[in-house]
Amino acid sequence: MSGRGGRVSWRLIVLALVFAGSAVGLVGRLAYLQILHHHYYTLEAEEEHLSRQTVRPTRGAILDRNGYPLATSLDAYDLYIERRAWQDMASARKWAETLAPLVNKSVDDIVAGIAAEPEGDYTLALELDYDKGRSIIDLGLPGLKAVPSTRRFYPEGDLASTLLGFTGRDHVGLAGLEADLQEDLAGTPGDLYFERDSLGNPIPLGSQRGRPAVPGGDVRLTIDRYIQRLVEDELDRRIKKHSASGGTIIVMNPKTGAILAMASRPSYRLSRLDLSKEVDPSLFRNRAVTDVYEPGSVMKVITMSTAVDLGLVNPDSTYYDAGYVTIGDSTINNWDYSTNGTQTATELLQKSLNTGAVWLSGLIGAENFYSYLGRFGFGEPTNSGLGGEAEGLVRSSDEEGWYPVDLATNSFGQGVAATPLQLITAVAAIANGGKLMRPYIVQEVSGPQDRRLYEPVVVRQAISEATARTVARMMNQVVEGVPYHLARISGYHVAGKTGTTIVSIPGGYDLNSTIASFVGFAPLEDPQMIMLVKIDQPQDDPLGGRVAAPIFGALAPTILAYLNVKPDALELAQQEP
Amino acid sequence: MGRAVSAIDRPFARPSYRPWSLRRILVLAFGAVALLGLLQVIQTSDATSTGYTIHRLEQERLDWSAQVHGLEAEVATLTSLERVEREARDRLGMVPAENVLYLEVDVPPPQQQLLPRRFSASEPGAGEPGTSWWQALLKLLPFY
Numbered sequence: 001m002s003g004r005g006g007r008v009s010w011r012l013i014v015l016a017l018v019f020a021g022s023a024v025g026l027v028g029r030l031a032y033l034q035i036l037h038h039h040y041y042t043l044e045a046e047e048e049h050l051s052r053q054t055v056r057p058t059r060g061a062i063l064d065r066n067g068y069p070l071a072t073s074l075d076a077y078d079l080y081i082e083r084r085a086w087q088d089m090a091s092a093r094k095w096a097e098t099l100a101p102l103v104n105k106s107v108d109d110i111v112a113g114i115a116a117e118p119e120g121d122y123t124l125a126l127e128l129d130y131d132k133g134r135s136i137i138d139l140g141l142p143g144l145k146a147v148p149s150t151r152r153f154y155p156e157g158d159l160a161s162t163l164l165g166f167t168g169r170d171h172v173g174l175a176g177l178e179a180d181l182q183e184d185l186a187g188t189p190g191d192l193y194f195e196r197d198s199l200g201n202p203i204p205l206g207s208q209r210g211r212p213a214v215p216g217g218d219v220r221l222t223i224d225r226y227i228q229r230l231v232e233d234e235l236d237r238r239i240k241k242h243s244a245s246g247g248t249i250i251v252m253n254p255k256t257g258a259i260l261a262m263a264s265r266p267s268y269r270l271s272r273l274d275l276s277k278e279v280d281p282s283l284f285r286n287r288a289v290t291d292v293y294e295p296g297s298v299m300k301v302i303t304m305s306t307a308v309d310l311g312l313v314n315p316d317s318t319y320y321d322a323g324y325v326t327i328g329d330s331t332i333n334n335w336d337y338s339t340n341g342t343q344t345a346t347e348l349l350q351k352s353l354n355t356g357a358v359w360l361s362g363l364i365g366a367e368n369f370y371s372y373l374g375r376f377g378f379g380e381p382t383n384s385g386l387g388g389e390a391e392g393l394v395r396s397s398d399e400e401g402w403y404p405v406d407l408a409t410n411s412f413g414q415g416v417a418a419t420p421l422q423l424i425t426a427v428a429a430i431a432n433g434g435k436l437m438r439p440y441i442v443q444e445v446s447g448p449q450d451r452r453l454y455e456p457v458v459v460r461q462a463i464s465e466a467t468a469r470t471v472a473r474m475m476n477q478v479v480e481g482v483p484y485h486l487a488r489i490s491g492y493h494v495a496g497k498t499g500t501t502i503v504s505i506p507g508g509y510d511l512n513s514t515i516a517s518f519v520g521f522a523p524l525e526d527p528q529m530i531m532l533v534k535i536d537q538p539q540d541d542p543l544g545g546r547v548a549a550p551i552f553g554a555l556a557p558t559i560l561a562y563l564n565v566k567p568d569a570l571e572l573a574q575q576e577p
Numbered sequence: 578m579g580r581a582v583s584a585i586d587r588p589f590a591r592p593s594y595r596p597w598s599l600r601r602i603l604v605l606a607f608g609a610v611a612l613l614g615l616l617q618v619i620q621t622s623d624a625t626s627t628g629y630t631i632h633r634l635e636q637e638r639l640d641w642s643a644q645v646h647g648l649e650a651e652v653a654t655l656t657s658l659e660r661v662e663r664e665a666r667d668r669l670g671m672v673p674a675e676n677v678l679y680l681e682v683d684v685p686p687p688q689q690q691l692l693p694r695r696f697s698a699s700e701p702g703a704g705e706p707g708t709s710w711w712q713a714l715l716k717l718l719p720f721y
Contacts, residue, residue, distance in 0.1 A: 058646075069653045075643035130643040155653035167715075229658045491679060557677065564686070567679050 027464065051196040057187030059150060059171060060179075060216030062164060064225040065260075065443060069155050071164055071178070076151040077133030079103070080121040085143025086114050095141050101123065102132050126169065127151040139169055152178075154271050160228050161270035162286045163262055163441075168275065169409075175284040177219070177441070180387040183274060184445045187216035190309055217447030222255040222258035222440060226565065231261040238551055239265055242538035245320050248288045248420045249551070251559060254428035254521055254530040256456035257437030259384070260559075262421075264288045289382075289389040292417035293534070296501030297335070297352045297544070299413030301475060303360050304349060306372040309467040312363045315346045315474050319359045327405040332358055335500065337404050346474050349497065350482055354412045361411035366397035369407060375462040377436055378418055384439045393417035413499060422530040426462075427519045430475070431495070431527035434468040436460050476524050487549040489557045491567035496520025496525075496552065498544035513537045518548035522556055528565045 018461055033041060049463050061072040086092040089111070096110040103110075103125040113122045128136075137146050152167050165176015172186070173179035190213030200492040231249045239247050251261040268279065285291070307313045323339030325332045334340075334354050340347075348356030359368055373379065379394035395402050409415040417427075421439055429436040438457040445452045463471075475495035479485045487496050496518060503513040516538055521530035535547040541547050560567075654660065665671040 069649075072646075072650055072653065074646055074650055075639075091638075130640075134640065153650050155650060155657050157657070157659050159658075224659060263585070561677070561679075575627065 027333065041304065044064075049195050050193055053107070053192045053194070055190035055192055055210075055213040056148060056171070057189055057213035058215040059167070059187065060154070060185040061218045062181075063218060063220045064223050064228075065221060066224065067220065068223065069189045069223050070160060070221070070223070072153055072155065073150040074153050075130040076127045076149045077130065077137075078147040078149045079124040079128060079136060080145040080147070081114060081124050082121055082143035082145060083114055083117060083119055087216050098139060098141075099136065102136055116413040116553045119147065119215045121513065156225055156229075157257070157472065158270045159225060159232065160223060160263070162264050162267045162284065163223070164270060165284070166270060166273055168308050176286060176387075177221075178290045180385060181219050181442070184219055184447070185216045188214040190214070210537070211379065215448055217445045219442055220444040220446070222260065222443045226562060227261040228263065230555060230558060234555055235263050235265055236550055238535060238547070242535060242540050242547055244535045244539065245537040246287070247535040248532070249534070249555075250420055250424050252290055252424055252428060252439060252530050254431035254437070254527050257425070257428070257439045258443070258456070259439055259441045260529070262288050262441070263288070272487070286386060286388065288350045288420045289384065289386045290419070292390050292392050292419050293415065293515050294501045294504060295418055295423050296499035296515070296517065297412055298423060298427070298497050298499035298517055299411070299416065300349060300352065300357050301430065301471060302373070302376055303357050303364070303369070303411045303498045305430060305463050305467055305471045306364050306369060306475065307345075307360045308470050309366060309372070309463040312367060314319065315344065315470060318355060319340050319348070321353055321355045323355065325355050325358045325408065327358070327408045328403070332407075332408055343378050346477050348476050349474055352498065357412035358408040361407050366407050369411070370396035372462075373416070375436070375460060376429060377422055378416065378426065382425050382439050383422055384421060385442060389421070390419050392419060392422050413501065420532055420534055424519060424530060426533075427497075428521070428530045429462045430468050430471050431521040431530050432468070433465040434461050434463040436462040448518065472524060479520065485549065486545065487518060487552045489522070490551055491557060492560060492565070493524035493568050494520050494522045495524050496549070498530060498549055500542060500544045514542035516542060516544040516547035518552050520552050520556070522560060523565065523568050525568070528563055528573040529556070529559055531559075
């Protein structure tokens, strides 16, 4: 549009400038967005278009030695409701009426939960059964978010609760083997990044990347569920019978250190554990490894083994029992205040004479005594792999606070503290030709990529084979040389020792409270099983021989038959014990 | 005078043809583009459908997997000691034995309870499942 005389009209120039300016502005803006702030807007776009999902791995199962599951995982859903989608109360109530029977909540609870806060997610249900979760998802309710999850399930109910432990809401082990073996059981979470549509669903053939979850490995224990069940039932029965405050029973293979059963009370109901409610955390302890106690007369077999191994005594060696011994200002009596005259070393064990133990400790000497205690594993953890294991307490002669009377009292199991697991492991060395084995509870871990087998470990040769054989025979005389001993069983020759300790309290001892115990193994010539029984504070009878030994007598025949251990002699088996 | 006649008769008359018009070319080109576009749409639509099918099948796989886990748990519950004892006492009327007789027998023990394969003891040193003869033959080749 040129004006008169061929000049370009000013309107055209203005228009051209406007267009040019707009173009420059657009290009500049594009450059600002796509070049200068490229990274920022790329992230914004990814945030909008991409979803990230953590793929939870399946937690491994815990199996008994024969492969029966003790703890396994089931698929489940965690369900949440986005509060903003449920603003309309009439609709919210209607939807809540549909959901309430499926999640076992009342309509009012759901509506109140939604209304409690203006924004955020309301937790509708955690670890909901998979089928119920799917049916709720299929309802297509607005604002409903479903996160795949798992739920721990215990086919054997409350069996071995203190041993197995439990997991928390985030599927991390919090106690027991679930915590101790967290790394093996947990697996590795995966990640999934995917392009999503407006409904949040993955776009088929859209961009996807991530790494798959690696499931946790299955852990096979050395525990036998049948023996564990027998032991727990008997423990519960006897604790009730004696009105005791608790107890522990451990069954072990003395030749390998494999723990066949481990039960302790008090405990908790694993199948009904609700961590949202207040629970006494002391119930979660595996007292077989966490709690120490003074072993009492069971320690006499360790003292005897030491003396025999040093060549100081043999089963027929004698000493004179005057009924008491004086060490400095202290007087030590026999447990029953008896006086027995000349006694052999075997009779010392049969009658559980404190004076005899003191005599032995005098022969052994402090240095040797504490050295042998160390060889039997006292004062150090057994390294069984169980969490919370206590070291025990042994004060040796070169430590501050030790007095000569301590040697005397330690020789019959007072003034020294050990866990039940330490004690059974020590006595098992006598049953195993003198070899101290490391107790273990995990037999195998089978992961998706590898498989690890755990073999028995010999810690050390605590005493010689000959000593072990000699002391075992003496322990057999404790059971079979004493009329009507309640640990005697038909069919098998048993070796054992009872223990009765007064309970230590701050500042001294509670003379009205005892711990009754018994440790025994069978068959004598080829031990296949060793058992420790410990009953805490029985009210009707304080003695190990009358409270703990009968438990061994009740359980051992069934366990030995279950393990297919041939009786020592069939005719012996047919006799009454 | 007539037109000169060729000395050689032409036995076959060359048919007359009309060159392709622009319109025809445009119509054909448009048709080809439309067809390609349609093919592309069909392919994309098919891929999308397949994608949703895959997604549905993935979900089905998860459902089956959950069902398998549930069945494994059910087997474990049914073989649990508590249930076995309850059935023995309540349904079969069994009681603990009072007298135990030991007998020597020369018969193998009963077969172990069948467990889901996932839980059954893996034989130490168990190798791969049996290979066929041709796989064994191929393995002899250096490049296999």
